[in-house]
Amino acid sequence: MKINLKILSSHFVSATDKCENLEEKTLVPKMMLRRRLTRASKIAIFLASKVGYKNERIIFGSAYGEAKATIDIIESIYNKTLLSPTAFQNSVHNTPVSYLSILSENTKEVTTVSDLFDTSLSVLKTGAIKALKKDKLLLMSVDAFSIDKVEELNKCKLTELESGVAMLVEVTQDKANIFVENETFAETSPSLWQMLEIHHKAQNTQNPIVEIEL
Amino acid sequence: MQQNSIYIEAMEMVCSAGLNKEEIFSSLLEGKTGIKQHSDFLSDGTRCAIGRIDSEQTFNELLIQSIQTLLDNATLNNFHHTFLAVGTSVGGMAWAENRFIEDKGSLQKIELKKQSIHAIAHTLKQAFNFKDAITFSTACTSSSNALVFAKELLDAGAYEHVLVVGADEISLTTVNGFNALGVLSSEGAKPFDSKRTGMNVSEGIGAILLSHQKNHRTxxxxxxxxxxxxxxxxxxxxxxxxxxxxxxxxxxxxxxxxxxxxxxxxxxxxxxxxxxxxxxxxxxxxxxxxxxxxxxxxxxxxxxxxxxxxxxxxxxxxxxxxxxxxxxxxxxxxxxxxxxxxxxxxxxxxxxxxxxxxxxxxxxxxxxxxxxxxxx
CATH class of the missing domain: 3.40.47.10 (Thiolase/Chalcone synthase)
Structure with a gap:
């Protein structure tokens, strides 16, 4: 089955260490909420603002999830130190989009997928099926692992430790002009590659429409 | 979008209350709880009430066995044309915790395919060769969101069969995490009781094969x-x-x-x-x-x-x-x-x-x- 998605807008952000200028103070005026946000949450909120998100349903993807919170918890258990409730509540894969829904008071469906290096492809496939309801959707994939022990985990030797890509889409019957060809982007987490490929192609295409095969 | 009826063609489950669906349902009717007190999960050594599967087999062995039992009771011979929708909140977390502790706090030997959220789907894809798979991870709604997507796939006519698997193994992270939030009970949970004392973290595997096919049972x-x-x-x-x-x-x-x-x-x-x-x-x-x-x-x-x-x-x-x-x-x-x-x-x-x-x-x-x- 093939479903065509019209790319209404898209944005990509990445950094070798931490993404700068995520406009946190403007986008998250409440200090208490801002202080609780994880790195991936800040990137997700920034990307949503850049693609013109207006409380659409959200399909989010992350291969590694909340790496810092996860490692903080496991180290705390290993060292028998007090476990932080905030670390635990921020450790689930849907943390970034939960904060986004709270911040934007979005009561619609939010779902999160995680399939290692196919994560962004899973976001696209999930989005394609859900788009058949004919509303606009926010598709987003973020991975952020600029953490203390990154050299122990970074076996692919990625240079971009934080990256995220987002797009607003809607289903269309029009002919596709973008196809997923599994391009590689060595410096960026493979979990983002398929969406990143579409983002780059959409930048150079008039009225970009991607074909998603299920 | 097509809207043909969607039926449960086969199902199986394992949890602390039993090793198959019949055992679990009997436990429910007989009030036989799978919740027991354990003192080896919380970092400070205090007791908490949790639900562990009572079996000599590993979680992955139980996972594969459950899906094989389901397949034996389905009209399919294999899953080669079936879509797999997995829901899990921790994936291979318990495996990763064990490695981390064995390796004295090192992450060097952590393998992503075994540690990540994708670990359940990875295990099942290797064992059964599904056509395609997606893993949903939205904490305690993970497998419900997988069910929602399965219905959407079938409604769209994208697949004839979708297997939905919910699986979470008990881990130090979840037991200590819910304890840190102050919601872990030291006794069996009393849902909706005015004197309820919290929840019992438990492990379990559930699998449902959905299709447009009726079973012709009663x-x-x-x-x-x-x-x-x-x-x-x-x-x-x-x-x-x-x-x-x-x-x-x-x-x-x-x-x-x-x-x-x-x-x-x-x-x-x-x-x-x-x-x-x-x-x-x-x-x-x-x-x-x-x-x-x-x-x-x-x-x-x-x-x-x-x-x-x-x-x-x-x-x-x-x-x-x-x-x-x-x-x-x-x-x-x-x-x-x-x-x-x-x-x-x-x-x-x-x-x-x-x-x-x-x-x-x-x-x-x-x-x-x-x-x-x-x-x-």
């Missing part, structure tokens, strides 16, 4: 409608009036094209925490004026986290097939008197049922099941 169970919403309120606590929960239930009813008054039984999320049960109870009160039977089965199975959506859907389907409403075990004094919470098993024909699951971040799901008899 009664078939149809997956009729799904609903999803977000509280947009707080990262851990539900909206105190259950506003998001009510929205998800209403959306599921709308999707099923039935009225709230047609629901006979609600399998509640009912974790046994103060915040969840009050919010969910208020949402049920607000939406269902006719007071359908309401029950939580977590006092027997514990809270199987990302697996609970599928496990509790199987329990509900079995209750519909066997025409029995399971009792609310451990309930002695209900908090919200308007709720219809039976404290003993009741023989009752359930034609329409609703299953709720709620999660961190205010992620809410509700699923409507219909019993189809061969007379109608």
């Amino acid at each position: 009664s078939d169970i149809q997956l009729l409608g799904t609903g999803c919403s977000s509280d947009a309120h707080n990262i851990t606590n539900p909206h105190p009036d259950g506003v998001g929960a009510k929205m998800a239930m209403q959306e599921a009813l709308n999707n099923a094209k039935i009225d709230a008054s047609q629901i006979d039984y609600i399998n509640a999320h009912g974790t046994g925490t103060m915040a969840n049960d009050t919010a969910e109870g208020k949402a049920v009160q607000a939406l269902f004026e006719h007071k359908p039977y309401l029950g939580s089965t977590k006092s027997i199975t514990g809270h199987t986290l990302g697996a609970c959506g599928v496990i509790e859907l199987i329990i509900t389907a079995m209750a519909m097939q066997q025409e029995v409403v399971p009792a609310n075990f451990n309930l002695t004094e209900q908090e919200l008197n308007e709720l219809n919470l039976p404290n003993k098993n009741l023989s009752h024909k359930i034609n329409y049922a609703l299953c709720n699951a709620f999660a961190f971040g205010g992620n809410n799901t509700a699923i409507v099941l219909k019993r189809v008899t061969h007379e109608n």
Whole structure:
């Protein structure tokens, strides 16, 4: 089955260490909420603002999830130190989009997928099926692992430790002009590659429409 | 979008209350809980009540065995044309914790395919060769969201069969994490009781094969409608009036094209925490004026986290097939008197049922099941 998605807008952000200028103070005026946000949450909120998100349903993807919170918890258990409730509540894969829904008071469906290096492809496939309801959707994939022990985990030797890509889409019957060809982007987490490929192609295409095969 | 009927073709489950679906359902009717006290999970050595699967086999062995049992009871010979939708909140976390502790705090030997959320799908794809797979991870609604997607795939005509698997192994992270949040009980959970003391973290595996095919048994169970919403309120606590929960239930009813008054039984999320049960109870009160039977089965199975959506859907389907409403075990004094919470098993024909699951971040799901008899 093939479903065509019209790319209404898209944005990509990445950094070798931490993404700068995520406009946190403007986008998250409440200090208490801002202080609780994880790195991936800040990137997700920034990307949503850049693609013109207006409380659409959200399909989010992350291969590694909340790496810092996860490692903080496991180290705390290993060292028998007090476990932080905030670390635990921020450790689930849907943390970034939960904060986004709270911040934007979005009561619609939010779902999160995680399939290692196919994560962004899973976001696209999930989005394609859900788009058949004919509303606009926010598709987003973020991975952020600029953490203390990154050299122990970074076996692919990625240079971009934080990256995220987002797009607003809607289903269309029009002919596709973008196809997923599994391009590689060595410096960026493979979990983002398929969406990143579409983002780059959409930048150079008039009225970009991607074909998603299920 | 096509809207052909979707049926449960086969199902299987494993949890602390039993090693197969029949054993678990018997435990529910007999009030045999799988929850026991353990002192080797909390970092400070104190006892907590959790649900561990009582088996010599590893979690992955049980996972593969459950899916093989399901396949043996299905019309399929293999899963080569089947889509796999997995729901898990921790994936291979327990494996990673063991490696981390064995390697004295080093992450060097952590393998992503075994540690990540994708670990369950990876294991199953290797064992059964599915056509394609997606893993959903939205904490305690993970496998419910997988069910929602499965229905959408079948409605769209993208697949003939979708296998939905909910699986979460108990881990130090979840037990200590819920303890840090102050919601872990040291005794069996008492959902909807005014003196409830919290939840029991548990492990479990549930699997449901969905297709457009009827079983030709006495009664078939149809997956009729799904609903999803977000509280947009707080990262851990539900909206105190259950506003998001009510929205998800209403959306599921709308999707099923039935009225709230047609629901006979609600399998509640009912974790046994103060915040969840009050919010969910208020949402049920607000939406269902006719007071359908309401029950939580977590006092027997514990809270199987990302697996609970599928496990509790199987329990509900079995209750519909066997025409029995399971009792609310451990309930002695209900908090919200308007709720219809039976404290003993009741023989009752359930034609329409609703299953709720709620999660961190205010992620809410509700699923409507219909019993189809061969007379109608």
